[in-house]
Amino acid sequence: MxxxxxxxxxxxxxxxxxxxxxxxxxxxxxxxxxxxxxxxxxxxxxxxxxxxxxxxxxxxxxxxxxxxxxxxxxxxxxxxxxxxxxxxxxxxxxxxxxxxxxxxxxxxxxxxxxxxxxxxxxxxxxxxxxxxxxxxxxxxxxxxxxxxxxxxxxxxxxxxxxxxxxxxxxxxxxxxxxxxxxxxxxxxxQARAHLCRQCGCAFLNFTEACPDCASPNLHVDELIHHFRCAHTAPMDEFRQQGELVCPKCDHNLQHIGVDYDKPSMTYQCNSCNSRFQDPVIVSTCFNCGHSAEPEQQTHQEIKRYNLTSIGRNAAIYGLDNLFTQLLENEITLQPFPVFRQFLQVEVARIKRYALSASSLLFIDLEDLDKLYLSVGRRAGEVFGELGALFRAVLRDSDVISSRSESVFVILLTETSDSAAQIALQRLTQGIRDLLTANLEYDPKIRHRIVGVDAMLDLDAVTEAFLKDHAD
Amino acid sequence: MLIDEIIAFLKGLDGWSFLAYFWPFFLFDFTRYVLLDLVIIPRYLWRRARGARRQQAARRALFKERPLVSVIAPGKNEGKHIPKLIQSLGRQSYRHVEIIIVDDGSDDDTPGICRRLLNAGKIDRFVRNEIRGGKASAANTALNYINGAYVVHLDADSHLAPDAIEQILLPFYLDSNVGAVGGDIRVANNLLSFATRLQTIEYLKALSTGRTVNSELDILRIIAGAFGAFRTDILRRLGGWDVGPGLDGDITVKIRKLGYRVVHRPEAACYTNVPDTFRKLAKQRYRWDRSMVRFRMRKHADILTPNANFRLSNFLASAENIFYNLILDAKWWIYIVQLSILFPRHLPVVLVINYLLYALSSAIEYFVALMLLGRSRRPVETAMAWYLPLAPLYTGVYLRTVRTFAYLMELLHRASYHDRWNPWKVSSIAKRNKL
Incomplete structure (x- = not known):
């Protein structure tokens, strides 16, 4: 109990x-x-x-x-x-x-x-x-x-x-x-915050300062526009014994909106006498005293977090059994930004020489989550085998990256569309054989081959592939 | 044949009858515009050539003293023009300038454009008035933020020749009594339309040559808002600009009243966009022409009367303007009536001869202007010669009609007080106080 x-x-x-x-x-x-x-x-x-x-x-x-x-x-x-x-x-x-x-x-x-x-x-x-x-x-x-x-x-x-x-x-x-x-x-x-660029502290003192001498000693006043004579000056210049009197035409200002208005604010620096409308904003860290304009500080995005389905499974079976983790042991899985650079070089190369063709291969091992749940602790072994299969089919010159735990994008260099079809066939057949023969599990595999040319937009093609999956 | 008829008609005329038929041309327009141009402009060029050393000395003094010059460009919804203006300011031979843009309550992307320029360090100050106050208030707002010894006022839809700032400052160093200098306004969008082509000819004649002549005669009565330089101390003494429209002519008169000289500098070239349709042009001129009545005949009527501050040159500046523009505007209508009554049979021939005379005088004025511009003239300005035959139609019929209408509306209805160019609250105060 x-x-x-x-x-x-x-x-x-x-x-x-x-x-x-x-x-x-x-x-x-x-x-x-x-x-x-x-x-x-x-x-x-x-x-x-x-x-x-x-x-x-x-x-x-x-x-x-x-x-x-x-x-x-x-x-x-x-x-x-x-x-x-x-x-x-x-x-x-x-x-x-x-x-x-x-x-x-x-x-x-x-x-x-x-x-x-x-x-x-x-x-x-x-x-x-x-x-x-x-x-x-x-x-x-x-x-x-x-x-x-x-x-x-x-x-x-x-x-x-x-x-x-x-x-x-x-x-x-x-x-x-x-x-x-x-x-x-x-x-x-969830939110955004300015943090000190130097020490990461969130406690910044924001002050207005003179754009010319950086002094925070400022006098702020309203600008007055006298309709009668078009004189436009700070309100201080109109003040005379408790009344507002135009210094240009000596007329009393009676009613705002009728004979005058206040079109804007104006600042004057008490240190250097400079006059301006937009003071600079200076942020000073309470912790280390470092001062900078807010744009120069670190802009931190504050996030709320949710578990992914991969995370949910990894929480049950442990981090060591993740497919990407195991694949990393077999082949080098490039981060997506690095992959993008590889692709840019390849696109430039093909454009420059116009002699050869390369292909992009997208593979989505759908229901990988279910596989995790069904094989449980043995996921590590199964994924180890899958990693070995990727290594056997792909060449050293190919570049692979993952967009999620189950979606992979592979740059097959010097590979025409038909040759890419052969590689894809070998890969999907290998995965099917492995999972069906050993686990009686028929995997759903989605794939797409895209030719590499000067017009290729990696992000757009990837998004389109992922979107098809979502649909 | 008309030509034979014209020749036969001319052969039958002696000197006096010739004058009786064509008195408006010979008594007024030819003498005032063609003869004066032919006398004054060569004299100006000759004196300029002779005074090259003085000019050099003035230039040396300017660059030695290196005063800060505040360039101000007030306006509403002018953001799209600002980058080109700033670009031309960046290419100036005289570089010790601060650039202040005043946004008079724009409701387009002007603030965004100007703030980007400010952040990029292309302009020194960007001032925005959330509530539109009109051109004078925007220019006066700028005066709160300037630090320079001279103020250069620019229209945002203009751009400058590379030595324009230097050229417009030199008269201050040639004569310490100069209070303000007008720049030479030329047409930027020459080839955009038929209207802009004809305005190119008009600007060359009336602004480049006309203002140089007036300046030489010391009767210059307007420093264009598009490009004018002022001594800051004088502007502060005057409290800046008064309510417009016509505020540029108004401030020029006020500076003259203080006893300072105002001069035109044809070498200081500023290119501005002019209205590209005759409809827009008519609206612009309707506004400009009314200010002649409002400011010269009403606000500054004291110039025309003997008083303690009377100065002959001020009197002449205003009187010449009123006489040649307002009074002689009636002369044409009188002339037409005179011809219709006295010589109805010869009316077509006389009108054709008049047209030819005015076309010829236009051509002379135009070529004098090209001579004045010298090396600074552009091929596109020279190419406008083909449009000279149409000049009398443009100035004599189109502009005259607009002008007559503007004068009548201002004299009878004070129409300028209803102009949307100013916010209504400003116009109503100006009307109530007869400003």
């Missing part, structure tokens, strides 16, 4: 509450029968102690410990967001008798189901941080949102990930970057 477990720094803390939940000291997490724990109830009446307890849960390598839902129990109804969002739920100690809201209970159950479905949950010890984070994201199955914060150097954090790390620095951002680069998670735009 599963039950929650109360975590606190000291045993005595539990005795001061009316909560009828077995207590575990933070130091003795490992001694508990973790599989029986339904969620961790963390004593956060002292925020700092609560954070320490939460960190010891998330930093534990056992999936039954670090993936389990965490409920913060607090004495304060206004818990800061930076603390609140680090856990799955927070409750007030007053009136809490161990019963969670139904929605939370349902959410926690789905997390527990996920942990139970892991092939290695009990005996596994997930040592790499990136893998633990990936599994955590897969178990929550929600978009991971960034939160603005004044407590962190970068100005934004992903609070749920902070307890995974001992140092509260940029580590969790680097792990997310890595997972995205591996196409295990997909980032999409």
């Amino acid at each position: 599963s039950h929650p477990a109360f975590i606190s720094e000291h045993h005595t803390a539990h005795q001061q509450t009316d909560i009828d939940v077995p207590a575990v000291e933070r130091e003795h997490l490992g001694d508990t029968d973790v599989a029986e724990v339904s969620y961790w109830l963390v004593d956060a009446r002292d925020w700092a102690a609560g954070q320490r307890a939460l960190a010891s849960i998330r930093q534990n390598p056992c999936p039954h410990v670090y993936l389990k839902p965490v409920v913060l129990i607090t004495a304060d109804s206004t818990l800061p967001a930076k603390v609140r969002d680090t856990a799955d739920l927070h409750v007030n100690i007053d009136g809490f008798r161990g019963k969670l809201p139904d929605a939370a209970e349902a959410r926690f159950q789905s997390i527990r189901n996920y942990i139970a479905g892991l092939p290695d949950a009990i005996e596994s010890s997930d040592k790499t941080l990136s893998f633990r984070v990936l599994r955590f994201l897969a178990s929550r199955d929600n978009a991971l949102q960034a939160h603005m914060t004044a407590d962190h150097h970068a100005g934004f954090v992903y609070p749920a990930l902070l307890p995974f790390f001992t140092e509260q620095d940029n580590s969790h951002l680097q792990v997310l970057e890595f997972l995205e680069s591996q196409r295990l998670i997909r980032g999409e735009f």
Whole structure:
């Protein structure tokens, strides 16, 4: 029978509450029968102690410990967001008798189901941080949102990930970057921020400054246009004993819109007397003092992250079993920008000599996700074989890159359309033989061959191929 | 045959009857425009050649002193013209300039174009007035941002010859009493249409030659807004430009009233885009011609009356303008009536002879202008000679009709106060205060 477990720094803390939940000291997490724990109830009446307890849960390598839902129990109804969002739920100690809201209970159950479905949950010890984070994201199955914060150097954090790390620095951002680069998670735009180009700090002081001498000592005034005589000057020049009097024609200005208007603002630098309408904006870092125009600072896109289907599978079977990872061992998989450069050179070469032909081959191994799920742990072996097949069919002069875990684009140099058809035939036949013979699995393979010429637009052709897939 | 008829008619005339038939031409137009051109322009060229050393000394003084010159270009929706203008400013022989563009409430992509130029360092200041205030207010806005000792006012749809800034500054160094200098406005879009071709001839005659003659006679009454240079201290003393239309003529008169000389510099060439259809041209001239009545006859009527500030040259500048443009405008209609009543039988022959006389005088004025332009004339300007036979039709019929209508509308209805060229709020104030 599963039950929650109360975590606190000291045993005595539990005795001061009316909560009828077995207590575990933070130091003795490992001694508990973790599989029986339904969620961790963390004593956060002292925020700092609560954070320490939460960190010891998330930093534990056992999936039954670090993936389990965490409920913060607090004495304060206004818990800061930076603390609140680090856990799955927070409750007030007053009136809490161990019963969670139904929605939370349902959410926690789905997390527990996920942990139970892991092939290695009990005996596994997930040592790499990136893998633990990936599994955590897969178990929550929600978009991971960034939160603005004044407590962190970068100005934004992903609070749920902070307890995974001992140092509260940029580590969790680097792990997310890595997972995205591996196409295990997909980032999409959430916000944009200016960061200091020198130290990455998000805390910048934006000030208006003189474009001529950079002094921030400016006087701002409204420009007045007197309709009668067309005199146009700062309002200061019209002020005379509490009234507005035109210095050019000596007439009193009575009504705005009738005998005068204010067409624009004007600045005057108190340091160099220069007058201008658009001051420059200077941003100065609170951390290192570096000053620059905002355009010169780092423009950081802040993303929200979702798991990709590859990431979901990798979270179950491990990062080592990814096809692209294995293919990398057999042949050199070029990053797409590098591939684009190779192609540009090839296009230029063909245009220059007009003697030979090259081809682009797109291959999409559809349902690769299903293959992961059906072969489970053996995916590594199967993909190793597939990688060997790619190496056998392709030549050293061919260049290969991947657009996703299942879509590959191959530049077949000095290969006409008909020769490319032969290579494609050998590759698809080889894949079919391998998977059908060994796994009785009939793969769906989509492909397209495109001739390389001066008019070729790689991005457009790739997008068209991917779009066909999406349709 | 008409030619035989003309020859027979001319043979039958003695000196006085010849004058009686063609008095408008010989008494007024020929003397004022052809004879004066033929006397003044060669004199100007001769003096210029003789004064080469003085010119060199002035040039040396200019480059030694190297004053900052503020180039201002106020306007609305002129963004598309600005890059070409800036390009021509970048090629100037005199380079110590600051460029200030004032956007008078544009509602097109002018702000974007100008900000890009500002960011690229091609202009020094870009000032935008969100609310349109009219040309004078936009130019006066620029005065708040200038640092130069001289202000060069440009129309945004113009561009300059490579030595234009240098040339327009030299008169300040030739005579310390010069308060403002007018540049030589020439047509940029010569070949765009029939209308622009005829305006090319007109600009050469009326602006290049006409203003040089007026300048030599010290009766120059207008510094064109398209290209004019002013001493900054004088502009500040005057509080800048007054409400237009016709603000360029107005400020010229105000500078003259302060006792400064205003001169024309034919060597300072500025190329501007002129209206490409006769309809657009008529609208432009309708605006220009009304300002003659509004400013010379009303606002600055004091110039014509004896008072403490009376100056003969100012009187002549204004009086000549009123006499030759307004009063003599009526002369043609009188002349036609006179011919119809007194010599109805000879009317066609007299009109044809008049046409030939005016075509001939146009040709003389045109060639004098080409002589004045010297090396700075372009082949396209020389090629306009083919259109000279049409010049009397253009100036004598088309422009005269527009001008007569403009004068009547301004005299009877003060039509300039309803011109959309100014925002309505500015026009209504100007009308109420009889400005």
